[in-house]
Amino acid sequence: MIRRRNVVLGLPALLLSAGFAISGRASAPLRVVATTGMIADAARRVGGDQVEVRALMGPGVDPHSYRQTRSDIVAMTRADLVLWHGLYLEAQMEEFLHNLARKRRVVAVAEALPRELLLAHDDYADKFDPHVWMVPDLWKHVVAEIQRALSEARPEAAGRFAANAAAHMEELDRLGAYARETLARVPAQSRVLVTAHDAFGYFGRAYGFEVMGIQGISTESEAGLARIRELVDILVSRRIGAVFVESSVSDRNIRALVEGAAAKGHAVRIGGELFSDAMGTPGTYEGTYIGMIDHNVTVIARALGADAPERGMNGKLSAGM
Known part of the structure; x- marks a missing residue:
């Protein structure tokens, strides 16, 4: 009887502890993995303190020939959200990323651009030039898609993401005007x-x-x-x-x-x-x-x-x- 009573009294404490764990997990930053530095930068600007972003490719790295490493695979399989460019930029990673998308939340952010804004790829039929980040007005479509992906992954922070994205869009407008x-x-x-x-x-x-x-x-x-x-x-x-x-x-x-x-x-x-x-x-x-x-x-x-x-x-x- 004494042993049974101790077990019963212990349940509320266990449930309370579990509740704290769940609550803590929900408020922890979203673990985001981005393939390129440009995507990682946009995710940080839109996500703010709600995200923890890792970029796979650093300065001087060529995304056209990049292949995922073992540590990249571990990071992506553990991430809450994987953001990649698409449009055949990460040509050597595409098969892995498509397979990962069956199990994890994976978004090709540049695929959101309207097709009429894209340039046809010189070397591959039915593919497009991926270098859309060269023009801020085009990059705004990618930022909007990153906002959408983050909001879908963490709906309770959608308002923050929207405000951060709006502020970043103003910066991009100013950059675009300077370029022109x-x-x-x-x-x-x-x-x-x-x-x-x-x-x-x-x-x-x-x-x-x-x-x-x-x-x-x-x-x-x-x-x-x-x-x-x-x-x-x-x-x-x-x-x-x-x-x-x-x-x-x-x-x-x-x-x-x-x-x-x-x-x-x-x-x-x-x-x-x-x-x-x-x-x-x-x-x-x-x-x-x-x-x-x-x-x-x-x-x-x-x-x-x-x-x-x-x-x-x-x-x-x-x-x-």
């Missing part, structure tokens, strides 16, 4: 952007630039000698004075262009390093989406003859870009 106004000052004959791979198609369409990538939309495509010779001839014949390297792609082919043009008597300089498929170092201004695009716009504009502030829209860009 600054790049409009580039002389018409200088609006040619030559880079390592064709990551700036949306940028070119939005801001009136002719974009030439040595490689195609995916860095997995090969850059042949014929393509390099073709671009050298264009640089020389059109007197293009600057080309750009990318933080996540080898500069070998860009340097081959510079050397090839020099051999034909035309000097071409490297106008700067652009962030194409990854942001800058975490903890820096360039390690945020706003800073990444501010950097790109400012570097391109200044290199191609426009009057643009040396430290960018917010005066935060690193010195000596």
Whole structure:
């Protein structure tokens, strides 16, 4: 009787303890895993203190060729929400992510963009250029989808997510206005952007630039000698004075262009390093989406003859870009 009474008296304490555990779990931050730094940045801005975000790909990492590691798999299988880009950006991870979506909450955030806003992929039928983050007006669709995914995962915080998203959208509007106004000052004959791979198609369409990538939309495509010779001839014949390297792609082919043009008597300089498929170092201004695009716009504009502030829209860009 004594033993039975102790068990009965112990039940309320156990239930109370379980209740606290459940309550504590519900208020803990959502565990979010994002494939790219750009998605992770948006998730942090929208999620605020309601999320704990891990980005799989850091500075200088090429998402086109990235394969999930063992620690990535563990993180994604334990996450409350996995956010990936889609549009064939994470080409080597797609099968794993589709399989994971059968068991966990997994969202391809760029797939939410209306198809009429997308550019067709040069290398793959029925696929699209994934580099939509290059234009803030397009990136707003991704931010909205991240807000939706977070709100679905934690409905009780939907109001916070909406407020955070609205504040971030205002920042994106300001960034978009800066890009349009600054790049409009580039002389018409200088609006040619030559880079390592064709990551700036949306940028070119939005801001009136002719974009030439040595490689195609995916860095997995090969850059042949014929393509390099073709671009050298264009640089020389059109007197293009600057080309750009990318933080996540080898500069070998860009340097081959510079050397090839020099051999034909035309000097071409490297106008700067652009962030194409990854942001800058975490903890820096360039390690945020706003800073990444501010950097790109400012570097391109200044290199191609426009009057643009040396430290960018917010005066935060690193010195000596």
